[in-house]
Each structure stands twice: as C-alpha cells, then as structure tokens.
Amino acid sequence: MQSVLKDITAIPGIIGGLISDSNGALLAHSFPQLFDLSDMQAICGDVSNCLAGMQDATGSIKLLDLRYDHGRVIVRQMPKYFLLLLCDLQANLPLLLISINVSVNTLKPIMETGMQLIPKAVPQQIKEDAGSKSLNKIVEASIASGMI
Amino acid sequence: MQINEVEYAVAAAKNGAAVDDDSFEGATHAAQAGYISMIAGKIGNQMGVGNLKVAAIHGSHRHILMYQQKNVLINVIVSGSTQLGSIEQTIQKTLSSGHSGSQNKDF
Numbered sequence: 001m002q003s004v005l006k007d008i009t010a011i012p013g014i015i016g017g018l019i020s021d022s023n024g025a026l027l028a029h030s031f032p033q034l035f036d037l038s039d040m041q042a043i044c045g046d047v048s049n050c051l052a053g054m055q056d057a058t059g060s061i062k063l064l065d066l067r068y069d070h071g072r073v074i075v076r077q078m079p080k081y082f083l084l085l086l087c088d089l090q091a092n093l094p095l096l097l098i099s100i101n102v103s104v105n106t107l108k109p110i111m112e113t114g115m116q117l118i119p120k121a122v123p124q125q126i127k128e129d130a131g132s133k134s135l136n137k138i139v140e141a142s143i144a145s146g147m148i
Numbered sequence: 149m150q151i152n153e154v155e156y157a158v159a160a161a162k163n164g165a166a167v168d169d170d171s172f173e174g175a176t177h178a179a180q181a182g183y184i185s186m187i188a189g190k191i192g193n194q195m196g197v198g199n200l201k202v203a204a205i206h207g208s209h210r211h212i213l214m215y216q217q218k219n220v221l222i223n224v225i226v227s228g229s230t231q232l233g234s235i236e237q238t239i240q241k242t243l244s245s246g247h248s249g250s251q252n253k254d255f
Contacts, residue, residue, distance in 0.1 A: 054207075057180050059208035066188045069201065073197070
C-alpha cells in the first residue's frame with residue numbers, strides 16, 4: 001500500500017495521498033510530516049461521511065474533485081476503500097486520473113488479501129473439561145477409600 | 149440560456165437554504181450544496197488549502213457541480229449520461245457571463 005502511495009506521490013504536483021477504508025479508518029498515507037496524523041484521520045472521517053451523504057443524490061460517487069484557493073483534493077472511491085490525493089493547482093488531472101487507475105489496479109489484490117486477514121468468528125469445538133474429569137476421579141477414589 | 153445536460157440549477161445561501169426557489173426539488177439541491185460546502189470546508193481547513201471554489205462530484209446516475217462564492221452557493225445537477233468534464237466549461241462560461249434565473253436548466 002505504501003509503495004503504491006509512494007509511486008503516485010512521485011507524480012509532479014502531488015503533495016501527498018492516503019488510503020482509507022469505507023468507514024473512514026486511515027490505512028496508509030504518504031503525506032509530509034507537517035501533516036498531523038489526527039487531522040488525516042479526521043479528513044478520512046469527513047470524506048467517508050461526504051461519500052455516504054451524497055450517495056442518494058448521485059448514485060455511487062466515482063470521483064470527488066474539490067478545488068480550493070491553494071490546492072485540489074481528488075478522491076477516488078472504490079467498493080471497500082477510497083484513495084485521496086492532495087495536489088497543487090498545477091497538477092495535470094488527466095495524467096493523474098490515469099495514474100489513479102493504475103494504482104487502483106495495483107491495490108486490488110492487496111485490498112482483497114487485506115480483507116481476508118480480518119478475523120472471522122469461527123464456531124469452535126466444545127472441548128472436554130479435563131479438570132472436572134480428574135476431580136471426579138479424586139472424589140470417587142475418596143469415597144472408595146472411606147475418606148468421605 | 150439552456151444547457152440540455154443540466155437537470156437542475158439552484159442558488160443557495162451558505163446554510164443550504166434555497167434562494168428564489170420555493171420548490172421541493174430546489175430545497176433538496178440547495179441543502180446538498182450546503183452539505184458539500186460544510187464538509188469540503190472542513191477538509192480544506194484541515195489540509196490548509198484555503199477556501200473551496202468548486203466541488204465536482206462524478207456520480208453514476210448524476211453529477212454535481214457546486215460553485216462557492218462569497219455569500220452564495222450555486223448547485224448544478226448534471227445528467228449522469230454525460231461526461232462532467234466536457235460540459236463544465238460551458239456551465240462556467242454561462243455562469244461568468246451573468247445569465248440569471250435559478251430554476252431548471254435556465255441560467
């Protein structure tokens with residue numbers, strides 16, 4: 001994940017990028033150190049809310065392009081995660097969109113493996129309680145020897 | 149001026165209330181503009197990139213182009229069957245040329 005972000009951040013005009021799951025949990029980022037981790041987590045939550053909030057109005061959101069006075073934020077939404085990039089105003093969007101498609105393709109197996117790593121609740125076999133068995137034996141032996 | 153790909157256009161106050169449009173549809177789209185402005189504003193603050201100018205949302209059924217000016221938001225709903233990039237320039241030209249009228253396609 002980190003190498004995918006590193007590759008995409010190498011494109012001229014890209015300041016940093018992050019990957020978040022669809023619930024807004026930050027998975028990886030390549031932002032410079034001046035960006036606070038808690039801010040990035042808050043951004044993931046805000047973007048996740050925005051994607052969910054606007055779903056009825058647009059159908060599923062494929063791309064979110066926010067243009068500001070001093071930069072541009074591009075969000076590409078995938079079924080289980082989203083990729084966010086912060087660019088400067090000179091960034092070449094068509095070139096960036098091609099690179100995003102490549103990154104999404106590279107991330108596909110990683111994200112699928114990642115999803116498999118999530119622990120699942122598996123019903124466990126009921127084990128015989130060895131402790132209670134040996135206690136029964138002691139009690140039986142005590143009765144037989146006349147101690148009880 | 150009418151742009152065929154535009155399904156609806158509405159002006160809204162910063163709080164998401166429709167301006168000069170009493171319809172239910174107008175109120176809905178104005179509220180969407182208010183919501184986008186609020187969330188995008190928070191993201192912009194956290195990233196230190198200044199004020200939001202334009203939000204372009206590429207959806208599967210519909211696209212949204214939301215322009216934020218000093219005291220007003222303009223929300224333009226574009227049909228999902230068209231490429232947003234191709235129509236954006238036409239919308240921007242229309243807006244900057246000062247055509248007015250908030251409702252349904254007519255700028």
